[in-house]
Amino acid sequence: MNVVLATLNAKYIHTSLALRCLKAYCEGEFDADIAEYTIKDPPMTIAADLFRRKPDVIGFSCYIWNIEETIVVIDMLRKVLPDVTIVLGGPEVSYDTEQWMERLTAVDFIVMGEGEETFRDLLRELSGARKFHFVFGLAYRKDGRAIVNPGRPKLDLGALPSPYRFAEDVPSLANRVVYFETSRGCPFSCQFCLSSIEVGVRYFDMDRVKADINYLIDSGAKLIKFVDRTFNIKRDYALEMFRFLIDNHRGCVFQFEITADIMRPEVLDFLAEHAPPGVFRFEIGVQSTNDVTNLAVQRRQNWSKLVRTVTKVKESGKIDQHLDLIAGLPHEDYDTFRKTFNDVFALRPEELQLGFLKMLRGTGLRLDADKFGYVYMDRAPYEMLGNDLMPFADIVRIKRVEDVLEKYWNAHRMDRTIEYLVDKAYPSPFDFFQRFGDYWEERGWQRIGHQLEDLFARLWSFLRDDANPRLDPDVTLGLLKIDYFLQHKYKPRKIWWEERLDKDTWVAEMKSAAGRLGLDERELVKKAAVERLPFDYGVWVEEGRVDRARGTTIVVTYAGEGAPAQLLALPQPDGLAAGARITKG
Template identity: 40%
Template sequence: MKVLITAIDSKFIHSNLAVRYLKNFTKDLDYEAKIKELTINDREERILEEIIKEKPDIVAFSTYIWNVELISRVSNLIKRVNPKIEILYGGPEVSFDSRTFLNNNVGEYVIEGEGEKSYRDFILYKLGKIKLENVKGLHYKVDNVVYSNEKRPLMSMDEIAFPYEEDEDLSNKIVYYEASRGCPFNCKYCLSSTSHGVRFLDIDRVLNDLMYFINKKVRLVKFVDRTFNCNSKFAMAIWDFLIKQDTNTQFHFEISADILKDEEIKLLANAPKGRFRFEVGVQTTNDDVLKNINRFVNFSDIKEKVLEIESLKNIDQHLDLIAGLPGEDYDSFKKSFNDMYEIKPEEIQLGFLKLLKGSSMREESDKYGMEYSPYPPYEILKTDKLSYEELLKLKKVEEMVDKYYNSLKFNYIIKYFEGKFEKPFDFYYSLGMFFENKGYFNRNIGNAEYYKVFLDFNETVLNDSNKYLNEIVRFNYLIFNKKRGLPEFLRSDMEKEEEKSIKEKLREQYSFKEYHLEKFGINLEKYISSNETIEEDSYYVFNNNNEYVYLQNI
């Protein structure tokens, strides 16, 4: 018997944790299990071809909001090509309406909830070792009638198999890992609120697992623990261990900033720069809205801890906001954005409320006049406080923040505009409307155009001269992009003779096969340090490693 355990990931660089758990939890059983990882960007025809050519007896799909509709279509195609192939679904998207899902889709089986032990028992059933009705957590279809077995209790973390193989190539992957399951909090929009309590792996097991990633030289390990620092002793032991390692691997943790303790921050101060990355779910800075979603914390407490981490200058922070929360109107969300922007984290994620199956937020949707899409990912369309048109405006802001702020490649340009608007939100909204009016959201624009947008925006929207901005845009462009063949709008007015003379002076210090010389009409050192724009020639050399050197006394 061959089972193809199939993941359709959102991106190629992601590694699916669930399918690896299932395979390794059953590796002692007498059957053939093979993992197949594809992405939602693959064509249905290719996914179908990849599955059929494996000649599986059973296809097991890992199902989420981002892939369920694609999986449903592919499953239908599988059955049309070979009706004898059985289909098993599992994952969060089929765990809260399993019977309905099985009734409405082709396929024979759905595993509800935590999957490892149910999948193992399912394989034992297929091997003739146990009866079908004894597979806890399983729903199954016979002659178009759906039957449901007894629910399965949560398993002990000690039973979980390490998901990765010793010979697995993870060099180009974002690797996911969990040291705990569950969450101590009860946020209404989150599926973690449906189960109570937190279970932890043995700390020695965790440290041993982490050495596997370090030895593999994995680029990024993302802990999927819902609130990593809910157990201070556990979190500190892991952080302390990772701080002491000689590695370039970065570790990403989702934390609750307000519960960070002084001793934790003192420990984190010792982390090498870039070793850790924290994701903090702020969601809103409106304390009344926080209460509406069962988050009993004040933004001031979150901000205090986030700023303490920021002051360490060694940990990147990713802060989340959610638009469409109950009780938050457009003006309140704008304030939330401006409050959070003031912190200046490395990344701001502006997300939109998703009313997930099984979440209490979906059950309370009528209370707050919420309309949401009935199709995955069940995103909010409007509330009694926020119109559909206002949500569209926020989506434009989100795209500008993601493209320009989060890329970290436009910081000096953004700095120029921040002083020209009363609030940060106003800048990103105005830029988003400019994109909309120019039709840029509806077509692909080239890399250089993303820089030129600012010059056009400054002239047409702000009616301002580009005399200084042109120098800043060129400087910012040269840090991150190719130095040869600059677009016409980014070329300097340095004369050939002047360039030749300066290169001659510097030829012993710099190889101009590797470095690019550029002249600017403003003192960029002053601009960088104090935001002043002073007309004064300044000279820099740039290399291809995003490094630049200010040339004094030229």
């Protein structure tokens, strides 16, 4: 049989671990080709490529982010390949399976749950006696009726072959994310998460895990993302893995999902002392800081211990942290979510991901949807549209927060400015992002693209129009200028602000800066941007207050590709006026 394993990834850089697990388990009996696409690829292009492969069996791995696009491709394939056997698997079709069989008449089989052994047994029956009722974990059709077999017992992880050693993957390892698992299962029972359905955690053999990681790194992998639901649930296992990765990373970066409030102090101390900067990234699901909400979704979380972990990791300066929030959980209205957002933003994670509750098939929260008055999308991704406490109007507003948060905090384009705005100029971080998000929406900017200078100009436009008495325009504009200059690797050709130093003042500043820095004036003109601020930037950085007794000459120098821009803040000499002559540019 010609077997093709296919999926539509969210992005090209992603890879499908599921397909590789299936391929590895079938090897020796059945050869399977892997065909990966993205949800942005035209369905005709995907169907044409699969048609070209002349498959007898096509297996699709299905998730909430790709199921609807996959269905379009399946319907096309059924018309052009009427005899092909189409199999679906993955978490999206492992629940409500009978409904999927009824809806998707073009599909022949669905593999539920862990798929390695079930898919291999299905291929055996397709090439043999075709006694599908013997295959645990399989749904199939008989006499036009959907039959759903009993589920399969958990697999022995020690019996699974490695999915990481296919020669055809090696050429692209350096340019894609490698997904890796050291365990399966989750010890927690969060009712919005599919992982809560499987009780218990099983681990792969440590020596095998280390050998596979060494192979991937030796073969060129640059980013390995562990898919374990709680990487640090077993302290000794996690500590041994951290130690191994520190000793063997060779420039590779590793990303983990951790539960912060159970991270042991000795593990934190070890990481603070030994972790190389930039090699580890932590993803931490906070979701909510509202105790009533966490109780309702059976989520155990010790906020003070979580804060301790995130703070200690941040203070080490070695590990970037990505913290997740979910808007729309039970017992959380707009005001309590505002508090959750501000609680988590106060930790200043490198990235704060604001997501919206998805009523996933098979989860307890979807089963209890009526209890909380949930309404949600009928099709994937099943995002909630409102509940008894958070109507759709509030969801829409919070989505505006998400939009500008992503552009202005997570992208780290203007950290100095945003830190000032959220800490000093607005009542809270949430209030700033909400007011700015509302302004962004009112002007229709969400429907048009933007260049870097547009993002700065739009923020400045909002700040001028917002009439916020706590805002110091001189400080704000000065910080925006500094952030803008530092976002470039080469001296920018365009600036977005209207007030510019006139030529005589600019020449005088250049000469003064060159003399004070001991640099050649002509070289400085080519490789530096110069601007004057009407306040003492050094006092601002050190003391957080505005001193207008003298200004600052800002010099940003550029060394070119691969080197960050350098900021020099030169206090203006005594007797030199803080205010510069300006022209409208």
